[in-house]
Amino acid sequence: MVNAPSSPNLPADLPPLKVLIVEDDPMMQLGLEQTLGDYSQLVIVGQAADGYSAVDMAQKLKPDVIVMDIGLPRQDGIAATQQIKAVMPDVRIVMLTSHTTETEVIAALSSGADAYCIKGTNVDRLIAAIAAAQEGATYLDPQIARRVIEHLKPPSATNLVGQLSQRELEVLKLMVDGKSNPEIAAELYLSPNTVKTHIRGIMNKLAVDDRVQAAVVALRAGLV
Secondary structure: OOOOOOOOOOOOOOOOOOEEEEEHHHHHHHHHHHHHHHOOEEEEEEEEHHHHHHHHHHHHHOOOOOEOHHHOOOOOOOHHHHHHHHHHOEEEEEEEOOOOOOOHHHHHHHHOOEEEEEEOOOOHHHHHHHHHOOOOOOOOOOOHHHHOOOOOOOOOOOOOOOOOOOHHHHHHHHHHHOOOOEEEEEEEEOHHHHHHHHHHHHHHHOOOHHHHHHHHHHHHHHOO
C-alpha cells in the first residue's frame, strides 16, 4: 500500500489515536496492522485474537479505538464489545466483520458498537468509520445501511417534509450515504464547522439524537 501520512477523513490536528485490533485471522491481523499503520493519526498499540483477550487488553492498553471482528473464538465480538463499553464507555468500537444479517448488525450496535464495516471494504470507508466514531457519530457500511434502516423503528416523520432547508437536505443525503463530516465538507465546498452546524440543525428539526436516527427519518419520510 502506498504510504499515506494522513487521511482527509481524520482531522489533521487530531492527536494520534491508539488503536487495538481484535481479529483471529493472522493474515487479516497483519493486513490491518500494515494498512492502519500507514496513517500518521493512528498508532497500533496491540492485537487480540479472541473476545476475552480483547476485554483484558482494552483495560490494560486503554485504546481510543478498537477495530473488532464478530466471529471470534472463546467469546464473540458482540459480547466483548458489551463488556468493554460497560467499563470504558468512551472507547470507540468499529466492527469489521463478514457478518451482515440485520440481527447481527443491530445486536452489535445495541452492545455499544459505534461503527459497522464489512470485510473487503476499501480502506477509505474503514478510515471514514473510524473518523465518524471518533466524532461521536454512528457509521453503517453503505452495503448494509439501507437494509438495516428498514428494520429499525423510526421516530415519527409527521410534518417533517418542508422543515429542512435545501442545504440541509443536501447534507442529510450525504449523511444517509455514509459520508463523514470532512467528506461532506469537501463535496459541498463548506467548512467542517459549517457542516457541524447544519447537522445540529437537521437533528433538531427531525427531533433525533444521532446520524442513524436522522437517516431513518429521512428514508421513511421520503425526504431524500
